[in-house]
Amino acid sequence: MTFDFWLHLLPQTFVVLWAVSLQLYYVNVYAVQNNQLNEAQGCDFSQGKWVVDDPYYPLYDASSDCPFIVQGFDCLRNGRPDQDYLKYRWKPSGCDLPRFDGMKFLETYRGKKIVFVGDSISDNMWQSLACLLHITVPTSNYTLTRLTNHRYVFTFLEYEVSIIWVKDGYLVDTFRDREKGRILKLDSITSGNLWSGDVLIFNTYHWWFHTGKTPIYFQVGNEIMKDMDNVEAFKIGLTTWSNWIDSNINPSKTTVIFQGIAAAHSGENDCLKQTKPEEGSKPSYPGVDIVQSVLSNMKNHVYWLDITLQTQLRIDGHPSIYTGRGTSYEDCSHWCLAGAPDTWNEILYAVLLES
Numbered sequence: 478m479t480f481d482f483w484l485h486l487l488p489q490t491f492v493v494l495w496a497v498s499l500q501l502y503y504v505n506v507y508a509v510q511n512n513q514l515n516e517a518q519g520c521d522f523s524q525g526k527w528v529v530d531d532p533y534y535p536l537y538d539a540s541s542d543c544p545f546i547v548q549g550f551d552c553l554r555n556g557r558p559d560q561d562y563l564k565y566r567w568k569p570s571g572c573d574l575p576r577f578d579g580m581k582f583l584e585t586y587r588g589k590k591i592v593f594v595g596d597s598i599s600d601n602m603w604q605s606l607a608c609l610l611h612i613t614v615p616t617s618n619y620t621l622t623r624l625t626n627h628r629y630v631f632t633f634l635e636y637e638v639s640i641i642w643v644k645d646g647y648l649v650d651t652f653r654d655r656e657k658g659r660i661l662k663l664d665s666i667t668s669g670n671l672w673s674g675d676v677l678i679f680n681t682y683h684w685w686f687h688t689g690k691t692p693i694y695f696q697v698g699n700e701i702m703k704d705m706d707n708v709e710a711f712k713i714g715l716t717t718w719s720n721w722i723d724s725n726i727n728p729s730k731t732t733v734i735f736q737g738i739a740a741a742h743s744g745e746n747d748c749l750k751q752t753k754p755e756e757g758s759k760p761s762y763p764g765v766d767i768v769q770s771v772l773s774n775m776k777n778h779v780y781w782l783d784i785t786l787q788t789q790l791r792i793d794g795h796p797s798i799y800t801g802r803g804t805s806y807e808d809c810s811h812w813c814l815a816g817a818p819d820t821w822n823e824i825l826y827a828v829l830l831e832s
């Protein structure tokens with residue numbers, strides 16, 4: 478591999494300095510060379526299977542190790558009776574994911590900001606990362622601050638590392654019209670001033686397809702349309718986001734990652750009483766082709782954290798009726814913690830730190 482070849486030619490000390498500044502760049506270079514948005518370290522983390530890895534997993538006990546995890550994700554605390562679902566590790570087909578080293582993460586990102594921007598699936602991943610780092614340094618002081626209803630900051634004070642969640646379901650602008658209600662402006666982004674950090678991890682998908690939450694009106698330019706096809710609207714919105722990134726983000730300063738689509742299991746095959754992951758392959762999931770095509774047309778190459786197959790297989794990983802809201806409410810969209818989002822952070826770690 479070209480990159481490795483060059484590394485061998487560099488003096489050892491130089492390598493150390495370079496390793497820090499180049500590791501992010503490496504992701505981009507690699508993506509260009511291989512035209513593979515979801516590949517890092519020569520391995521495609523999106524394909525693989527779930528294997529039992531007991532007692533290494535779960536990585537933590539949410540209730541006792543990370544009391545800041547919200548009740549809706551802490552399935553054991555909400556009475557989930559089975560525990561096998563906690564013991565799985567994602568095994569990519571061509572490699573193993575490196576073990577998550579929280580100390581290395583904190584030291585490498587000292588003084589830096591990791592920002593998740595997106596819906597509550599971003600929240601799921603953000604809380605997992607906060608916990609994975611907190612259990613590394615349980616006696617280190619931290620603050621968890623809600624700046625607004627849309628901005629939450631977890632800071633490891635001694636490391637000056639901030640992990641931030643900016644709640645933003647669509648990424649593009651929405652506004653309320655007195656008569657029409659919510660209007661989604663598919664070609665406009667004005668909240669990008671909040672998207673500032675050393676690593677940005679975006680996600681948007683589910684809000685576009687929630688029938689209850691999907692706005693009826695869409696605006697492009699001055700034209701306001703009713704009942705646009707959701708898939709088409711998602712495509713236009715995601716393209717607007719990609720253009721914003723290409724115009725506003727300097728890839729040598731900021732690493733951009735797109736957290737792909739996490740499968741939901743609502744509907745006929747719902748997640749109630751599921752205790753084991755599935756195996757094998759799965760049919761393509763709606764919208765994944767759009768994500769792939771938008772990301773591959775970008776000038777800035779972002780890493781695609783492609784979690785669709787692994788989540789499709791985790792029908793057992795949702796809170797189901799153990800959300801703390803009573804058994805009449807079932808959640809087959811979010812994920813129990815400990816659980817699948819820890820794997821997304823293991824991939825994040827591999828991409829950011831082990832390249």
Ligand SMILES: *[C@@H]1O[C@H](CO)[C@@H](O)[C@H](O)[C@H]1NC(C)=O
Pocket residue numbers: 616617618635
């Ligand atoms: C946490 O903060 C307290 C109070 O400011 C301080 O005494 C303590 O040394 C801090 N802990 C660490 C690990 O730095």
